[in-house]
Amino acid sequence: MTDTVMDEVRGAQETAVAGDRAGARVILERLWASTGDALHRCTIAHYLADLQDSVEDELHWDTLALSAFPGLTDERARSYDASWQARAFLPSLHLNLADVHRRAGHPDEARQHLAAAEAAVDVLPTDDYGTMIRAALTSVREALATGSTAPLTPPSG
Known part of the structure; x- marks a missing residue:
């Protein structure tokens, strides 16, 4: 379609x-x-x-x-791409919120979204996209642990 x-x-x-x-x-x-x-x-x-x-x-x-x-x-997601499932959007959506809250100086909100992203990571594919999101989660977790508010390179998913 x-x-x-x-x-x-x-x-x-x-x-x-x-x-x-x-x-x-x-x-x-x-x-x-x-x-x-x-x-x-x-x-x-x-x-x-x-x-x-x-x-x-x-x-x-x-x-x-x-x-x-x-x-x-899932039905709507698959109507665009047969391999997609709705829940697979959550790791990236929460990852981006974790990272932007971290950069905005909101560590508690960043930790909440990081936890939500990590809780949904099991639905990510084992392809380049899944690898990118998992790596970005690690980068955000490490930056949050050090108290960094600097942008990550490359940007998160």
Whole structure:
């Protein structure tokens, strides 16, 4: 099934990778305003968070991404990609919130989201994506343990 919104999200990501972060934000914000679909909203907010210039704005969009998750079903996720399951979104959503709370100086909230991400890590695939998320969890855990609020390189999932 073709999903034109997800196609536009992918195009916005390509725009961002090409260096036009502001242009990508415009596309994603337009898509956000035009859809109530949980898959779209989780995905759009997740990517919009990565395009923000402030930790506060990033936190806002990461929070919106997680708040859209309860409406996402396995059936909806699989209608886009047969290999997807809704719960597999949780490690990345919580990872991003753990990292942004850490950078914002909210260690308690960061630890809560890190624990939630780690509790859901069993659903991650054993592919490059799963490896990336697991490595990012380790990096956030280590940065949190040292009290660092510095951005991680590369950015979390």
